[in-house]
Amino acid sequence: IQLATCSPNFLILEGIETWDGFHAALLDKPVNWQNGYVIPSTEPGLGVTLNEAVAREHPYEGDELHLEMLTEPVR
16 A cells, blocks of 8 residues: 555555455554545554464465455445
């Protein structure tokens, strides 16, 4: 997110829907969405802090990556 906001030719940000549920729990502070736009954090560095305890509780056990495409934009 931070890199995208400082890139003059940036067009589209792809992500994990609205970073809610499990994905929100991975971060100490949630990603801020307003009207379909991601608002960059004012925190230092990358602007996010990984909750390592949550990450350790949910190790990836598969051997493939599965992402579902949405038919409508996130709002």
